[in-house]
Amino acid sequence: MRGMVVCPQPRAADVGADVLAAGGNAFDAAVATAFAQMVADPFMCGLGGMGTLQFFRAADARSGMIDFHTRAGSGVRPDMWAGDVRGRTEISAYSIFDDLRSDIGYRAIMTPGTVAGLWETHRQLGSRPWADLLRPAAAMARDGLAVTPFVHDFWARPPMPGVADGIGRIRATAASARIFLHPEGRLWRVGEVLRNPDLATTLEALAEGGADLFYRGEMARRIADDFAANGAFVTADDLAGYRVREGVPVEGRYRGFRVLSNPPPGSGASLIEMLQILEHFPLGSLEHGSAAHLDLVARTMAAAHIDREAWLGDPDFVAVPVERMVSPERAAEWADRIRAGEFPRIAPAQPPSCTTHLSVVDEAGNAVSLTHTLGTGAGVVTPGLGFVWNNSMKLADPVPGGPNAMAPGKARTTGMVPTILLRGDRPWLVVGAPGGSVIISSVLQTILNIVDFAMSPVEAVSAPRIHCEGGPIFAEARIEGRTVRELTAMGHDVRHSAISYDPQQSRAHAILVEDGRWRGGADPRGGGGVARA
Numbered sequence: 001m002r003g004m005v006v007c008p009q010p011r012a013a014d015v016g017a018d019v020l021a022a023g024g025n026a027f028d029a030a031v032a033t034a035f036a037q038m039v040a041d042p043f044m045c046g047l048g049g050m051g052t053l054q055f056f057r058a059a060d061a062r063s064g065m066i067d068f069h070t071r072a073g074s075g076v077r078p079d080m081w082a083g084d085v086r087g088r089t090e091i092s093a094y095s096i097f098d099d100l101r102s103d104i105g106y107r108a109i110m111t112p113g114t115v116a117g118l119w120e121t122h123r124q125l126g127s128r129p130w131a132d133l134l135r136p137a138a139a140m141a142r143d144g145l146a147v148t149p150f151v152h153d154f155w156a157r158p159p160m161p162g163v164a165d166g167i168g169r170i171r172a173t174a175a176s177a178r179i180f181l182h183p184e185g186r187l188w189r190v191g192e193v194l195r196n197p198d199l200a201t202t203l204e205a206l207a208e209g210g211a212d213l214f215y216r217g218e219m220a221r222r223i224a225d226d227f228a229a230n231g232a233f234v235t236a237d238d239l240a241g242y243r244v245r246e247g248v249p250v251e252g253r254y255r256g257f258r259v260l261s262n263p264p265p266g267s268g269a270s271l272i273e274m275l276q277i278l279e280h281f282p283l284g285s286l287e288h289g290s291a292a293h294l295d296l297v298a299r300t301m302a303a304a305h306i307d308r309e310a311w312l313g314d315p316d317f318v319a320v321p322v323e324r325m326v327s328p329e330r331a332a333e334w335a336d337r338i339r340a341g342e343f344p345r346i347a348p349a350q351p352p353s354c355t356t357h358l359s360v361v362d363e364a365g366n367a368v369s370l371t372h373t374l375g376t377g378a379g380v381v382t383p384g385l386g387f388v389w390n391n392s393m394k395l396a397d398p399v400p401g402g403p404n405a406m407a408p409g410k411a412r413t414t415g416m417v418p419t420i421l422l423r424g425d426r427p428w429l430v431v432g433a434p435g436g437s438v439i440i441s442s443v444l445q446t447i448l449n450i451v452d453f454a455m456s457p458v459e460a461v462s463a464p465r466i467h468c469e470g471g472p473i474f475a476e477a478r479i480e481g482r483t484v485r486e487l488t489a490m491g492h493d494v495r496h497s498a499i500s501y502d503p504q505q506s507r508a509h510a511i512l513v514e515d516g517r518w519r520g521g522a523d524p525r526g527g528g529g530v531a532r533a
Helices: 010-021 026-040 114-125 130-143 149-156 166-170 174-180 197-215 218-229 236-240 268-278 291-311 328-339 438-451 457-462 481-489
Strands: 003-007 050-057 062-068 245-247 250-254 257-261 354-362 367-375 419-423 426-432 466-468 473-475 494-496 509-514 517-522 529-532
Touching: 003 010, 003 026, 003 509, 003 517, 010 026, 010 130, 010 354, 010 529, 026 050, 026 114, 026 130, 026 197, 026 354, 026 367, 050 114, 050 419, 062 114, 114 130, 114 197, 130 197, 149 166, 166 174, 197 218, 197 236, 218 236, 250 268, 257 268, 268 291, 268 328, 268 438, 291 328, 291 438, 291 466, 291 473, 291 481, 354 426, 354 509, 367 419, 367 426, 419 438, 426 438, 438 457, 438 466, 438 509, 457 509, 457 517, 473 481, 481 494, 517 529
Parallel strands: 473 494
Antiparallel strands: 003 354, 003 529, 050 062, 050 367, 062 245, 250 257, 257 419, 354 367, 419 426, 426 509, 466 473, 509 517
16 A cells, blocks of 8 residues: 545545555645545635644654644734623633624634645645645535535534524625525535535636735735725735744653644643653553543543643743643643542633544655644635635634733634654654544543553544543543443533534544554544545
8 A cells, every 4th residue: 555544524535545546645645635625624624724734754754843823913903802702602712702703704814824834735745746736626626525414514503602503604704605505595415516616716726826826926815805895804914924834843752652743832732741641640451431541531631721721822922831831740740639639620621613634644654644724614705716714713812911812913722733653763643633622632532542442543533532621521422321420429520412422522533553554543423534545
């Protein structure tokens, strides 16, 4: 085999596998898969979004990060919404306004990074022509794809209080409704073929013009004119001045493996902190899914979220003590407090947002873990371009003073943790997930299931999960009732879902590289595709 692609959208995984089969490397496959995901899941990710990509290049055994976070437009003022915010959603960190200003519409948009990030990945690491990587997605948009149950569920599911519903999001602009509402005025049904010729034309133009067209060329002019006419905070200068951030992953260790994950404003340090706390406990000796197991994991999640809430922000604007977060000393301190019975408590937990992920490996030993997102999508489509813009403003803090407080040019924090575990100096596990801060919990438990409980990737991503940030423990229906009663007796507030494979628990996607073989695991909680070349 030439390689493997794992992601939530099977047809997008096929695109990446085809690129590998044609001689492309893992980086080519990642770029092509990401563009195809935008067609297959148009509210999970898109040209108007953001992301973070970790790569391992086998030729020089180099690990690196290409971060392309959205950034607040120059029209933003730190205190502009402080007097209007109604708080945050009960089970989320989304800001609440009576007019939904941070959730839908032009004011919710931050300067996008996805096109720049994928272009930079191609420029530095790719081997195939850029146009070849976009053409499959353009063809999918023009020919159409069948609406999947997960796409339909996002549009149809009841929203949290304070958040727009699917129909409201789609109808936020006429250009969005024209594409994402059926001509009969209803939602597209599962299995119906949704075509998006405007997006196809946009992708074809980007295939020829590259990222410069999007940020500084004729397409940028159309975007800037649309934004200016509708009160967006993002300007032509913001687009022209956008730059990706590059660097090295945050590194820690877990049971002999090197763990590499993304730097702030991403949450790699929080994931590593959790793992290093748990290394103080014989987790594998506990029964998987028992109250003792889940109690320990929940307390560890809560501990790391205390530090995340206090310290995480955009390092261009605030000093983030990453070294302290991932230090053995901090892990030992929390482990002692957990042994003493402490359960750290902060705000209620956050449910997933509209995000997607892909993991790729190839025969040369290259690897990619890429997570990209729209937030939950602002419902804004610039007429004629065919894609939805992000609503990243709802994850920036409208109250000045905190590490995640909004400011012009500032990225908001994210739960994304594209992660690679190395055995020696080579990738052993490539893993990530979509779904807001629940991503951290999902990736954590996938790693624990493989390392401590010797599960296969399929078993690891499918096993029942919990999520905790210092408030309630959110548990899938498959967590046994007896276990929930035992956790409650320990003092936990457990929210027992009615859904067995609950998509709010995020959707992990992993590839295990062992003994010269690749084994992929695609989360069954929504979609899920594994494609081999």
